Amino acid sequence: MAVEHPEGTVFVQTTLKVLGGKWKLLILWHLKDGAKRFSELKRLIPEITEKMLIQQLRELEKDEIVNRNVQSDIPPRVEYSFTAYGRSIIPVLEPLCSWGQEHLKRTEC
Amino acid sequence: MAVEHPEGTVFVQTTLKVLGGKWKLLILWHLKDGAKRFSELKRLIPEITEKMLIQQLRELEKDEIVNRNVQSDIPPRVEYSFTAYGRSIIPVLEPLCSWGQEHLKRTEC
DNA sequence: CGGTATCCACAATGATACTG
DNA sequence: CAGTATCATTGTGGATACCG
Numbered sequence: 459m460a461v462e463h464p465e466g467t468v469f470v471q472t473t474l475k476v477l478g479g480k481w482k483l484l485i486l487w488h489l490k491d492g493a494k495r496f497s498e499l500k501r502l503i504p505e506i507t508e509k510m511l512i513q514q515l516r517e518l519e520k521d522e523i524v525n526r527n528v529q530s531d532i533p534p535r536v537e538y539s540f541t542a543y544g545r546s547i548i549p550v551l552e553p554l555c556s557w558g559q560e561h562l563k564r565t566e567c
Numbered sequence: 568m569a570v571e572h573p574e575g576t577v578f579v580q581t582t583l584k585v586l587g588g589k590w591k592l593l594i595l596w597h598l599k600d601g602a603k604r605f606s607e608l609k610r611l612i613p614e615i616t617e618k619m620l621i622q623q624l625r626e627l628e629k630d631e632i633v634n635r636n637v638q639s640d641i642p643p644r645v646e647y648s649f650t651a652y653g654r655s656i657i658p659v660l661e662p663l664c665s666w667g668q669e670h671l672k673r674t675e676c
Numbered sequence: 677c678g679g680t681a682t683c684c685a686c687a688a689t690g691a692t693a694c695t696g
Numbered sequence: 697c698a699g700t701a702t703c704a705t706t707g708t709g710g711a712t713a714c715c716g
Contacts, residue, residue, distance in 0.1 A: 467596045469667030470660055476670060478587060480709070487576045496678055507710055512679065522673070533677045534716090546669070550662045551579055557659045558578030561585060564631075564652070589689070605698050616690060621699065642697045643696090 473550070476521050481506055481514045483551065486540075489524065490548065493539035523547065582659070585630050590615055590623045592660065595649075598633065599657060602648035632656065 477483055481503065488494055488502050499511060515538055518524040523544035529535040540548075586592055590612065597603055597611050608620060624647055627633040632653035638644040649657075 465668075466660075466664045467593050469664040469671065470592045470596070472667035472671050473663045474587070474592065474667075476667075478583065483579045483583065484576050487579070500678095508679070509681095509711090510709060513709090521670075528678095531677095534679085536678060543673070547666060550666045551575075553659045553662055554582045555575045555578040557656060558581035558583075558585075559574075560655070561630075562578065562581050609698095616692095617699070618691090618701090619689065622689090637698095640697095643699085645698060 476523070477547070479514050479517065481510055482518060485511075485514055485518065485538075486523070486544075486547070486551070489538060489540055493527070493537045496536050496538070499538065518544075585632070586656070588623050588626065590619055591627060592663075594620075594623055594627065594647075595632070595653075595656070595660070598647060598649055602636070602646040605645050605647070608647065627653075 477486075484503055484506075485499060488499060494502070496511070496515075499515075500506070500508065503511070515524065515526070519526050522541055525539050525541050527537045527539065529537075586595075593612055593615075594608060597608060603611070605620070605624075608624075609615070609617065612620070624633065624635070628635050631650055634648050634650050634653075636646045636648065638646075
């Protein structure tokens with residue numbers, strides 16, 4: 459299984475694994491502005507199903523990108539937010555964003 | 568279908584669409600060092616099937632990231648290389664790589 | 677409100693064999 | 697050498713219903 463590749467490749471693929479889900483960048487984008495409740499995220503991303511939202515959040519949680527903060531209230535209140543570590547991907551997102559913007563310009567016209 | 572999202576999200580997802588394939592970053596990584604023949608790429612990425620290699624190359628070609636250069640020789644000789652435009656993603660790969668490296672360090676130990 | 681549980685469709689990837 | 701073609705398998709995402 460473990461085949462030697464130039465190291466960089468492995469690292470890049472690692473990042474892709476963490477951020478590659480269809481909705482993860484979208485979720486992270488919204489969390490940049492501060493903690494959000496489950497229902498807020500649902501409202502901000504109307505096309506996502508609850509299953510996918512929870513699934514992607516769980517994965518981000520496992521990767522220690524986001525925190526899950528539960529207040530034991532009635533009704534329940536769960537907030538998601540970046541971990542300190544998670545914030546380290548924000549600067550990575552920026553060049554991704556810029557390149558995508560340029561690419562859209564090329565392809566759209 | 569078209570729902571308003573913060574723009575940045577769309578751009579990031581665009582990038583992901585272009586680079587998101589399982590093998591694309593791997594291929595691009597090898598092409599960084601210069602043009603490569605089909606068979607060279609196969610040798611450099613032994614786990615990839617021919618079908619996937621050609622498919623991913625075609626997509627990269629369509630997105631104008633790589634050139635396909637055919638010498639009409641016997642035996643045939645086809646070389647793939649970055650387009651000038653394609654080279655613009657190389658700086659994007661670097662932060663991706665660095666972050667992945669840090670992330671691996673965290674998760675492995 | 678914030679989830680789970682099932683079942684299902686389809687896209688992505690893979691194995692294998694064959695070709696100009 | 698550089699592909700195509702076909703079929704099988706897996707992975708990802710979705711619809712819907714239900715639960716504490």
